[in-house]
Amino acid sequence: MNSKGTNNVVDMPDGRHVPMDSSVKEKQSLPVHLNVLVICKAYDVQLALSSQFFLIHNLHFEFSEKTPKQFSQYDLVILAVDKEKNSNKTVIEKLANEKMPTLLLGNDISAEVIRVAMHYHVQDIIPLKDIEQELFKILTACGNELLKQKKVAPIISIINGKSGSGASFITGCLGEISADLCQDEIALIDADLHYGSLADALNLEASYFLTDALNEIDKLDDLAIKSMMTKRKNLSLLASKAYAQLDSEQNKNFDHLEQLAWKIKLNHDLVLVDLSRGLDMLTLPLLLLSSQILIVVQQNIVSLREAKALIQQLIDNMGISKNSIKIIVNRHSKKVANIGIDDIKKVLNINDVFYVSNNYQLASSCTDLGSPLAKLSENKVIHKEICSIIEQVFPIDVVIEKTGFFSKLFGR
Ligand SMILES: Nc1ncnc2c1ncn2[C@@H]1O[C@H](COP(=O)(O)OP(=O)(O)O)[C@@H](O)[C@H]1O
Ligand SMILES: [Mg+2]
Secondary structure, X not given: OOEEEOOOXXXXXXXXEEEOXXXXXXXXXXXXXXXXXXXXXXXXXXXXHHHXXXXXXXXXXXXXXXXXXXXXXXXXXXXXXXXOHHHHHHHHHHHHHOOOOEEEEOOOOOHHHHHHHHHOOOOEEEOHHHHHHHHHHHHHHHHHHHHHHOOOOOEEEEEEOOOOOOHHHHHHHHHHHHHHHOOOOEEEEEOOOXXXXXXXXXXXXXXXXXXXXXXXXXXXXXXXXXXXXXXXXOEEEEEOOOOHHHOHHHHHHHHHHHHHHHHHHOOOOEEXXXXXXXXXXXXXXXXXXXXXXXXXXXOOHHHHHHHHHHHHHHHHHOOOOHXXXXXXXXXXXXXXXXXXHHHHHHHHOOOOEEEEEOOHHHHHHHHHHOOHHXXXXXXXXXXXXXXXXXXXXXXXXXXXXXXXXXXXXXOO
16 A cells, blocks of 8 residues: 655554654755655655655655556656665666656665666665755756756736636636637636636536546546646636535645646646635645736726735735736726726836726626637727737747738737
C-alpha cells in the first residue's frame, strides 16, 4: 500500500499516522509543482524524507514499497537504493525505459549500481546523510528541467468585488474570443462553486467537473486532464457543479487545487479562471498562482467601494503585486459622466483600466441561450472592446492580418 502526504501528517504503510513538525522552519517553494513518487521499503528513510518534504511547498509526494505498474502521473521518481543490487538495476532500467526522471537515494551506493545509473541518465544521486542540505536544491533543479521542456501557461483570474458585476460574462467572452483569435490551447476554470454558469453561457455540455478532478487528482495524468475537460476546438472548460461548496466532504479535496492548477498550466497555453464569487478560502490557490488579476467593476459608488476594499486586501494582506491588477469597467456608458474612466483610475489607484459596454440583449442571450461567438461577433462594439483587452493583456500570439478582418477589429 502507498503512503502519502500533502499536509503535516504522513500515513505510514503500517497504519501509523506520523505528525511532522514543520513549524520551526519556513517553507521553501519549488519553481513548478512536482508530483514525486518515492520507491522505498525502509520506514526510517521514509520518515527522514517526509520531514524534509514537509518543508517544501509546491510538492506532492507518495511512498510505495514496490515499483508501480504505471507512473505517468508522476513528474519524478526517487528510488531509495537497497541492498539487492539486481532489483535496483531492474527498477532503474524500467524507469529509464518509461523516460521517467529519476533520482537515487542512499548511502554508500555500490559502484555497479552507480554505473547502471549513469548509463541510464539518472538525474542525480542524493546521499541519505545529506538530504537536509541537498534535497531542496536537487528538486529545484529537477523542477527547472521540467520547466525547460514544457510550456507553462500563465493563469489570469477574473474576479469581482461584488457579485453581479459581470465577471462570468466577461470570462466567457474573453475565453471564446481569445480562442478564436489564436491557435493556442485556452483553458477556462469555473471556480464559482455556487452558481458556476460558464458551461451554460458557452453552450457547452459538461459531464466532468472541478470537484471530480479534485476527487481523483492522483489518477489524472497529463493526457487525462485534457481529455476530461469539456472542449470546443482550442477552448477547454473545467466546469463547476452547482452548490459544490455545500458538500463538506468534497471541500477537503480543495487541498489538491494547487496541484490541479499546475496540471492544467502544464497542458495549455493560457488559463482563465472565473472567480466571480470573489475572495474565497477554497479557491485562494488559484488567485495566488495568477500572473494577472482582472477586477470587474461597474460605474457606481458601491461597486467601486467594494473593488477598493478587494484591491487593498489583495495587495496588503495577500502580497499580490499592484502591477498584476487590472480593472474592467463592465456595462460602461459614457452617459455616466460623473464616474468616468479617469475617475476610476484615480479612485482605485490602478492605471490599467479597460471597459466593456452595456448590452442587455447580448448579455441576456448569453445567459439564457448560451453565447456563441457568432452573437458576440455580431456585436461589433463589445467584440472590439474584448479584443482590445486580449491584445493588451493576454500573452498569446493573435493571428492578425494587416489588411484583413482582425486588423479592422483592432483598428489597425
Ligand atoms: N456588459 C453587459 N451588458 C449587459 N448585461 C450584462 C453585461 N455584463 C453582464 N451582464 C448581465 O449581468 C448579470 C450578472 O453577470 P454575471 O456575469 O453573472 O456576474 P458575476 O459573475 O460577476 O456575478 C447577468 O445577467 C449578465 O447577463
Ligand atoms: Mg459569476
